[in-house]
Amino acid sequence: MEDIKLIVDLVLAVVAAFVGGVVAQRLGQPVTLGYLLAGVAIGPFSPGPVADVRSVQVLADIGVAFLMFTLGAEFSFRELRRLGRVATLGGALQILFTMGLGPLLAPALGLSFVQGVFLGALLALSSTVVALKVLMSRGELQALHGRVALGMLIAQDLAVVPMVVVLPSLASGQEGLLAELAIAAVKAGAILVGAYAIGVRLAPWALGHAAVTRTRELFLLGVVALALGTALVTQFAGLSLAFGAFLAGLVVAESEYRTQVVAEAMPLRDLFASLFFVSVGMLINPATLASQAGLVALLSGVTIVAKVGIVAVVVLLFGFPARVALLSGLSLAQLGEFSFVLARIGVDRGGLPPALFDLTLATALVTIVLTPSLLRAGPALVTALARLPVLGRHVADPVEADVAAAASSGHALICGYGRVGRELVDALDARGIHYVVVEYNPHVVRSLRALGIPVVYGDAANAAVLEHAHVERARLLAVLMPDRTATEQATRVGRRLNPRLDIVARAGSVGDLERLREAGATEVVQPEFEAGVEVIRHTLRRFGIGGLELTNLTAGRRAAFYRHGAIEPV
DSSP states (O other): OOGGGHHHHHHHHHHHHHHHHHHHTTTTTTTHHHHHHHHHHTTTTTTOOOOOOOHHHHHHHHHHHHHHHHHHHHHHHHHHHHHHHOOOHHHHHHHHHHEEEEHHHHHHTTEEEHHHHHHHHHOOOOHHHHHHHHHHHTTTTTHHHHHHHHHHHHHHHHHHHHHHHHHHHHTTTTTTTTHHHHHHHHHHHHHHHHHHHHHHHHHHHHHHHHTTTOOHHHHHHHHHHHHHHHHHHHTTSSSOOOHHHHHHHHHHTTSTTHHHHHHHHHHHHHHHHHHHOOOOHHTTOOOHHHHTTHHHHHHHHHHHHHHHHHHHHHHHHOOOHHHHHHHHHHHHSSSSSSHHHHOOOHHTTSOOOHHHHHHHHHHHHHHHHHHHHHHHHHHHHHHHHHHHHHHHHHSSSOOOOOOOOOOOTTEEEOOOOOOOHHHHHHHHHHTOOOOOEEEHHHHHHHHHTTTTOOOEOOOSHHHHHHHHTTTEEEEEEEOOOOOOHHHHHHHHHHHOOTTOOHHHOOOOSTHHHHHOHHOOSSSSOOOOHHHHHHHHHHHHHTTOOOOHHHHHHHHHHHHHHHHHHHOOOO
């Protein structure tokens, strides 16, 4: 039986995750909540079948590695450089400000000042896995607040390295701290430089040889070896497993194999990442949670309010709009997996009382469970704060007072200057059609102004911003933002301000079609479906089908899709 213990643990975890996820979804809750409760059900503190915590945690680490690997492969170094200041300096400020909260709470928890600093570090870290999973499920990872949150999460992962070295030794009064920290810094620097220098040459070479064989399993093995191998090397060097996998993904992102690598890694990521939440649930002792319910609720509330506020203020300091700042804060409101890893190290070294570990776990569970609901409530919270007499002028997204009205009557109003917005601007420029761009990324706004493109800085979901861009005189409003909620709000606001306006909106998924129509869109475009239509057109032409027959076929499929949100096979 001992020989198949790992298989038994894997089966228990997968079955429990499946059942918990299905039940949670049927009840309208996020599947992550189902995974967490599934972990509680098969954990050592609950009756019934019990899986080995260490075995499941090993499998969960694989999921975290693949999640960070695919994230790095889709992110790229260019994106990191673009978010450099808010990711590095902003992330550092967020960590320092939140750590300052610990000593304030220390007396109430019976902790010393140094232990309070340790507590502040636990509160400063957010869950990379939870935040990214929730942002992905909402289609907001590529939205500006999603990218800002990601930049800060990367900074937090980097900060774990000195925290692991300094805090336990500081709390326990250990000597030789500076030497230990210097060794860790040298290790970290060497592995970062070495991994990048070697990786940009070795990774494409290895994947290229695997691709030449045209054997899918060899390419998949190469992807797994790269992700887990780099993660393991960084783990041995004192950096986190997650950061090493992310670094491997960044290296792949610069190669021509990026798309296929992500496609091969995603199924593994989704399977093993669900086990991460199961492993967190297995650590929860329901009896402890019940006995300290009041304290857990208080600490969870303080954590959420403080982290949302601190992150929002920091993001605002870097010139981002209030909506982006608040949603970034809500994305990072939970405690992270490294919080209880760090707490366990502190307890093992005698720097923290054991009760603090249970309290950290319980607070992490509560804040993780609340994260999806907090993000869902984010847009409504922004709207409510903007209506308050005192806070309203500070919360409402700023409008550039010196932006000239570049639009004449009948201009096009383009909300979002991404790939689609850029193509539309080029087409309008080529035909001499007047337009105004509305964009809430200050870095993009500066670039557009340097190019002489008429642009208004602000959130298109804000009525004042659209009014400043003269929506009442516009002929067309193109809502092309990647944020689903912002797209729906901008559509509603545009329709309210100009009932005769022609509104074309981009749908992030099939489920958004009806919502955007109800919001007032004249026409809704779903990019993935339109790409499919073009593939059909090209394919059928190669087989001699063209003219009116091809036009009728594609028009029929397009009409059926946008009428029903689904179509029958050809």
